[in-house]
Amino acid sequence: MEEQKEDQLDYESEKVEILRLAQSKKNINSLNMDLERDMQRIDEANQDLLVKIHKKEDEIQRLENEITQTRDLAEDEEWEKENSTTMERERALQEVEEETARLERKNESLVHSIAELEKKLTRKSQKATKCEQDNLKGTPEESKVKLQQLEASCADQEKELAKVIEDYAFVAQLCEDQALCIKKYQETLKKIEEELETRFLEREVSKVMCMNSTSKEYNSQNNKDNSLQKKKAGFCKRIFQYFFFTTLFFIRLLGYLLFHLSFINPDLFVNILPKILSRNVLWKLRCFLFPCLTLETEDMLPH
Template structure:
C-alpha cells in the first residue's frame, strides 16, 4: 500500500537527478586531481625555495666568518700601528734626550774649563786680593747687623699688630654680644607692648567674650601662638537723625574678631583703615582748596580783562581781531552779531 501510495513524479525526479549527481561527482574528481597536482607543484617549489634558503644561509655564514676574520685582522693591524707609533715616539723622545744630554755635556765641559781657569787666576791673585776680602767681610757684617735690627723691628711691629687684632676681635665679640642683648630686649619690649594691648582689648571686650582657645602647634608662619575667640556684640538701634552714631556702630561692627585671627591683627587692620580714610580726606581737601584757588584767580583775571576793555582800551578787540582773523571770519561775525548790536527806536533821534 505504501509503494502504491508514492507519487510517480518523485520517481521521475530521482531518475533525473542521478545523472546530475554523476556529473557533479566527475567534476569533483577532476577538481581533486587538479588540487593534488597543484599541491605537488607547491611542494616542489617549496623544496626549491628551501634549497635556495639553505644556500643563502651558507653564504651568509661564510660572509660572517670573512667579516669576523677581517675585523680581527683590522684590529691586529690597528694594534700593530699603535705599537709602532708608540715605539717611534719613544725613539724620538730618546733621540731628543740624547741630544739634550750631549748639549749639557758640552756646557758642563765648557763650565769646568772656565772654572779651572778662574781657580788658576784666583790662586795667582790671592796675595793681591786680601785687602779687598777684608773690606767685603766688613761690609757683610754691617749688612748682617742691619738685617738683624730690621728683623727685630718687624717682630715688634708684628707683636703690636697681633695685640691690636686681638683687641679689635674682642671689641667685635662684645659688640655682637651687646647687639644680641639689645635685640632680645627689643623683643621683650614688643611682647610686653602686645601683652598690654591685649590686656586693654580683653578688658574692653571681656564682657562680650564667650570662649577663647589657643593653638600652640599651628603652622601659621610666625613665632606667635594662634588665639581663637568668639565675641558677642550688642549694637544699639540708631534713628535716622543721629548719623554719627550710625558711623560708630559701623566701626564697631567692623571690629568683630574673625576666628583664626588675633586681636592685634584686628587692631592693626582697623588702624590701617582709619589712616587710609584720613589720607583720602586730606587728599580731597587739598584738591578742593586748589580748585577754589584756581577759580578765584580765574574770576580775578576775568575782572581785570573786563575792566581793561571797558575803561582803558575799549577798542582792543576791534584792533586785534583783524590781525588775528581773516576777512571771511570777520564778515561772518559781523553778520551774526549785527542784529544784537542794532538799536530799534520808535522816534527819530535829534541831530
C-alpha cells in the first residue's frame, strides 16, 4: 500500500509538474505574442515616421523649387532690365555714329566747296591779270574802274573763303568732340559688358554654392534619419533576439524535461518533491491544486 501511495504521489507530482510546465509554455507563448504585437507596433510606428519623413522631404523639395523659381524670376527681370539699358545705350551709340557720319559728309562737302572756291579764285586771279594786261592797253580811267571792281570781288571772295574756313574749323571741332564721345561710349560699353559678365558669373557661382549647400543639408538630414532608423532597427532586433533566444532556451529546457520524464525517469517529481518539500508544504500544494486533481492524484497526496 505504501508503495502504491508513493507511486500515486509520484504520478500526481508528475502531473502537477506537467501542468506547471504547460502553464509556463502558455505564458511563454503569450509573451511571444505580446512581443510580436510590440514588434508590429514598432514597425507601424517606423512606417509612420518614414511617411512623415517623405512628406517633409517633399515639402523641402517644393520649397526649394519655389525659391529657385523666385530667384530665376528676379534674375530674369534684372537681366531684362540690364539688356534694355544696354540696348538703349547701343541705340544712343548708333545715333552718335550716324551724326558723326553726317558731320563727316558735311566736312567732305565743305572741303570740296573750299577746293572749288580756291580753283575759282585762281581762275579769277588769272582772269584779273589778263584783264589788267588788256586794260593797260586802254584808257587809265577804265583801268581804275575795273581794278576797283576786281578788288571788291576779291574782298567778297576772301570773306566767303573766311566763312568757309570757319565752318570747316567748326565742323572739324565737332568731329573731334564726336570722336571723343564715341570713344567714351565704347569704353563705358566695354565696362558694362565686363560688369555684366562678372555679375553673371557671380550668379552662376552663387547658384552652384546654393545647390551644394542644399544638397549637403539634404544629405545630412538623410544621414541623420538613416542613422536614427538604423539605431531603432538595431534596438528592435536586439530586443527580438533576446526574447527569441530566451523562449528558445525555455522551450529546449521544457523539451529536455519532457523527454526525461517520458523516457528516462517518469517518477522524477514523485521522488524529488517529498525530499525537497515537507508534508505541510505538500498539504498546502494539495489544497491549492485540489480543484484540478483527479481521484488518483488525491490518493497520492498526503492526508
